[in-house]
Amino acid sequence: MTDPAFDADTLRERALTTLTTARARTTLLTSCVEDPDLTAQHSPLMSPLVWDLAHISNQEEQWLLRTVGGRDAMRPEIDGIYDAFEHPRAARPTLPLLPPTEARHYAAEVRGRVLDILESTAFHGTRLTEAGFAFGMIAQHEQQHDETMLITHQLRKGPQALTAPDPDPVPLFTGPSEVLVPGGPFTMGTSTEPWALDNERPAHRREVPAFYMDVTPVTNAAYQAFIADGGYDTERWWTPEGWAHIRQHSIHAPLFWRRDGKQWLRRRFGVTEVVPPDEPVLHVCWYEADAYARWAGRRLPTEAEWEKAARHDPAGDRSTRYPWGDADPAPEHANLGQRHLRPAPAGSYPEGESPLGVRQLIGDVWEWTASDFLPYPGFQAFPYKEYSDVFFGPEHKVLRGGSFAVDAVACRGTFRNWDYPIRRQIFSGFRTARSAGTV
Template sequence: MTTAEDRTVPYDPEVLRARALETLLAARARTTGLTGCVDEDDLTAQHSPLMSPLVWDLAHIGNQEEQWLLRAVGGRDAIRPDIDPLYDAFEHPRAARPSLPLLSPAEARAYVAEVRGRALDVLEASPLRGTGLLDGGFAFGMIAQHEQQHDETMLITHQLRRGPAALTAPEPPPAPGDAALLPPEVLVPGGPFVMGTDTEPWALDNERPAHRRNVPAFFLDTLPVTNAAYARFLEDGGYDDPRWWTEAGWEHVRRHGLYAPRFWSRAGGQWLRDRFGVTEPVPPEEPVLHVCWYEADAYARWAGRRLPTEAEWEKAARHDPATGRSRRYPWGDADPGPQHANLGQRHLRPAPAGAYPEGASPLGVRQLMGDVWEWTASDFLPHPGFRAFPYREYSEVFFGGDYKVLRGGSFAVDGVACRGTFRNWDHPVRRQIFSGFRTARDASPRADGGEVTA
C-alpha cells in the first residue's frame, strides 16, 4: 500500500486556467439564478435568524473575490475597502446582518459584476505557477468553491423562505433504483488506508495532509437511511423514548418539541413535507433529509447500530481493496458526472435510494456523494500535520467538540466543492441544512483472525 496518493494531478497551467474559468462562470450563473428569481423585498428580508439576507450573501461573494483574487493574487487596488467589515462573516452574526448598512440589491449586483470582470483579467494574466495561493491555481479554485458554498447557503434560505415557490428543478430525479435487490449493508475490511490528500490542487486546508489511518472492519449501510425507514422510528415512538437519545439530544428534543424531521407535518394520516414552497407527501424511497445529528444518532441506536466515524466513511468512499489505493471519488478518479451522483441543484431534492449505480464504491456502497450530507460520529478535528491556509478562520477556529463532521455532499453541492476528501461540519442541532445519514456496526472478529461477514 502506498503511503500517499499515487494519482498524478494535471498541473498544466492552461488546463487549470480553463478549469478555473469554467468553475467561476458556473458558480456565477447559479448565484444569478438564486438571487434573480425573487424580488428586492425577498433579497433584503431575513427569512430566518439562522440565515443572512440573500443580498448579504451576494455581496459577500463579491467581497471575498475582491480580497483574494484582485488584492492578494492580482495586487490590484481595492474597489470597496469600506465594506470589508460589513461582509466579514466573523464580525457580524447572521441574526444581526439585516441591521447593517448593506449594499442594495442593485449596488450588490453592480459590485460583484465589477469584481468579476477584473478577476477574469487577473486569471488571464496569472501564471498559475508558484507557491501558496498560485500553486495549482488554488486561489481561483478556493473562490469558486466559496461561491458554490454560499449558493448552497442561499438554497437553504430559499427552503426557509415563506411564500410561493420561486425555484424549479432543471430536470426530474431518476426513477427509483434497485434498492430492494441490494444487500442492506456492506462489509468494509479492516486495515490501513490513506485518508486526506496532498495532490488535489484545490483541496482545502482541513483535507490535508494525506496520512495513513487504520480502521477496523465494520459494516456500513449500502444506502442512506430513507424516509420510509425513518418513519418507522417515528411510529415506534422514537421521539418519546429517552433510551435512544444522548443526554444533550434528549434535552434538545424536549426543549424544542421535536417530533419529526424539520419541514415534516402530519395530516390525513400521512406525512407531508414542505420543499421550496411546495407541500407534498413525503416520498418513502428518498433519503431522509433535514435531521440533526442528535436525530441521526438516536435512530442509529434504535436500529441497534451507530453512526460511522469520519475515517470509516472516507475509507468506504475512497479505498479500493483491489489496489490498496485511495480514489478521488467512490467511482474512481474522474470528475463527477450526471451518471455518478445527484449534485448541482439539478433535481432540487434527493434521488431515490439505489440510484446512480455508476457512482458506487468498489465495495458496492451507493450514493456516498450527493443527495444528502451524511452525519458522522466524529467531532471536527484537524488531520495530523494540519497547517492552516490561507487563513485560520476557514477551518482552525472550528476545531473541537462543538461541531460534528458531515461527509459526501448533498444535492445542493456543486462538483467543484465535493470530493472524497471534502469535509463539512456543523453544530449537532442543525436541521435546516440538507443533512441525512447512514448507519454502521462493528464487525466481530473471528478466532482465526478473519471477520464474521453475517
C-alpha cells in the same frame, strides 16, 4: 514532462469554467425573487440573500484582485460589513448592506476585473497561485454560499420560486442492506488534490477495524418506522443533550414535516407534498441521526470509516478521489449541483458505487458522522485560520459526501463539512454502521 492536468491553459480553462458556473448559479438564486425577498431575513439562522451576494464578491475582490492581482481595493469601506466573523447572521439585517442593484453592479465589476487577472496569472510561484488554488478556493467559496442561499430559499415562506426536474425514477432498491468494509489501514485525506482545502490535508495512514456500512442512506420510510415506534418519545435512544434539545424545542419529526391523518407531508421549496418513502431522509440533526442509529441497533460511522468506505480500493490498496474512481463527477455518478431540488431515490446511481459496493456516498444528502471536527496530524492552516482552525473541537460534528445542493467543485471524497449537532435546516441525512462481530 509536465502533467497535462497542471498545464497553464488547462488550469486557466478550469478556473474560468468553475467561476462561471458558480456565478450562473448565484445569479439564478438572487434573480428568481423580487428585491424585498433579497433584503429580508427569512430566518435568524441565515443571512439576507443580498448579504451573501455582496459577501461572495467581497471575498473575491480581497483574494483574487488584491492578493493575487496586487490591485488596489475597490470598496475597502465594506470589508467589515461583509466579514462573516465580525457579524453573526442574526445581526446582518441591521448592517448598512449594499442594496440589490448596487450589490449586483459590484459583483459584475469585481468579476470583470478578476477575469483580466486570470488571463495574466502564472500558475506557479506561490502557494496561492500554484495550480490555480486561489481561483479554485473562490469558486468553492461561492458555491458554498450558493448552497447556503438555497437553504434560505427552503426556509423562505411564500410561493415556489425555483424549479428543477426530478431525478430519474429507479426501481425500488432490493440489493443488500449493508456491506463489509475490511479492517486495515488506508490513506485518509490528501496531499495531491490541487484545490483541496486545508482541513483535508495532509494525507495520512489510518487504521480502521472491520465494520459494516449501509449500502444506501437511511430512507424516509425507514425513518417513519422510527417515529411510529415512539422514537421521539423514548429517552433511552437519545444522548442527554439530544433528549434535552428535542424536549425543549418540541421536535417530533424532521424539519418541514407535518402529519396529515395517516400520512406525512413536507414543505419543499414552497410546495407541500407527500413525503416520498424511498428518498433519503433529509433535514435531521445529528441528535436525530444518532438516536435512529441506536434504535436500529447500530451507530453512526466515524469520519474515518466513512472515508474508507468511499475511497478505499482494496484491489490496488489505494485511495481514489471519488467512490467510482479518479474521474470528475458526471451526471451518471451522483446528484450534485442543484440539478435537482431533492435527493434521488435510495439505490440510484449504480455507476457511482464504490469498489466495496456502497452507493450515493457523494451527493443527495450530507451524511452525519460520529466524529468531532478535528485537525489531521500535521495540519497547517492555509490561507487563513478562520476557514477551519477556529472551528476545530467537540462543538462541531463532521458531515461527509455533499448533497444535491453541492457543486462538484466543492465536493470530493476528502471534503469535510461540519456543523453544530442541533442543525436541521441544512440538507443533512445519514447512514448507519456496525462493528464487525456485532449483530
